[in-house]
Amino acid sequence: MPNKKTLKAEVLSPAPQGFDALVNIEADIAAGRSLWEVLGLTQERLEQYFNYAIELIGEKRSEDASDILYLLCHLAPENATYWLTYGYLQHERKDYDSAFLSYEAAIELEPGLVEAYIMRAHLALEEGEPEVAQETINLLKERCNDSMFSDEEKEELKELEEHLLGDL
Amino acid sequence: MNWKLRARKLAIPLLEESLEQEQQNWTRQDISFEQHAAQVLSEHEQLKSAHLARIERAVALLQKRFGI
Numbered sequence: 219m220p221n222k223k224t225l226k227a228e229v230l231s232p233a234p235q236g237f238d239a240l241v242n243i244e245a246d247i248a249a250g251r252s253l254w255e256v257l258g259l260t261q262e263r264l265e266q267y268f269n270y271a272i273e274l275i276g277e278k279r280s281e282d283a284s285d286i287l288y289l290l291c292h293l294a295p296e297n298a299t300y301w302l303t304y305g306y307l308q309h310e311r312k313d314y315d316s317a318f319l320s321y322e323a324a325i326e327l328e329p330g331l332v333e334a335y336i337m338r339a340h341l342a343l344e345e346g347e348p349e350v351a352q353e354t355i356n357l358l359k360e361r362c363n364d365s366m367f368s369d370e371e372k373e374e375l376k377e378l379e380e381h382l383l384g385d386l
Numbered sequence: 387m388n389w390k391l392r393a394r395k396l397a398i399p400l401l402e403e404s405l406e407q408e409q410q411n412w413t414r415q416d417i418s419f420e421q422h423a424a425q426v427l428s429e430h431e432q433l434k435s436a437h438l439a440r441i442e443r444a445v446a447l448l449q450k451r452f453g454i
Contacts, residue, residue, distance in 0.1 A: 282443070285441075285447065286447060288444065289441055292441070
């Protein structure tokens with residue numbers, strides 16, 4: 219068994235090529251700062267990156283878009299939209315674990331983000347976990363009132379509930 | 387919830403704590419804990435490499451587009 223010190227050195231060893239800050243972020247966690255601040259980026263710049271990722275999705279370059287969103291989730295983990303979009307993309311790319319975690323992050327960060335609950339419930343259903351889907355819908359109804367839903371989201375919720383009636 | 391920590395976990399599970407915990411409760415006879423730890427660390431290295439590769443690809447794309 220590697221001793222604790224060796225283990226820590228191996229697990230948390232600095233990354234090469236100047237990316238240390240993106241891998242070993244304990245100091246930032248302790249300081250309560252996001253990486254975009256540490257790296258001297260601005261919100262405007264992050265938005266440019268995000269818009270570029272959306273552009274790439276439109277061009278069907280989902281792997282490139284996913285890499286940029288992945289970076290954005292690390293640079294600004296407090297941003298629910300980045301998590302939701304990354305989750306949606308990973309969902310589409312069938313990386314279900316990352317998608318689920320990302321939807322969950324979006325919900326925790328922005329409890330009024332209806333779309334994140336709906337996507338999480340869809341994913342749970344696809345993964346054969348109707349109980350988790352139902353739990354997600356219950357949480358959605360508890361936290362979000364009718365005025366927070368778009369017409370499309372109302373329709374999606376209705377469809378999900380109908381589907382769940384058959385599953386549970 | 388610490389979202390910076392969560393961002394990191396998305397890429398690289400925090401193995402140190404789980405390994406330490408596993409060591410304390412290790413009862414398997416078919417594999418020693420040392421072998422298990424070596425396997426876990428090797429998988430962790432692969433995850434870390436994949437993480438870095440994604441970050442590098444993203445930075446390269448942004449550099450190309452925005453000239454940063």
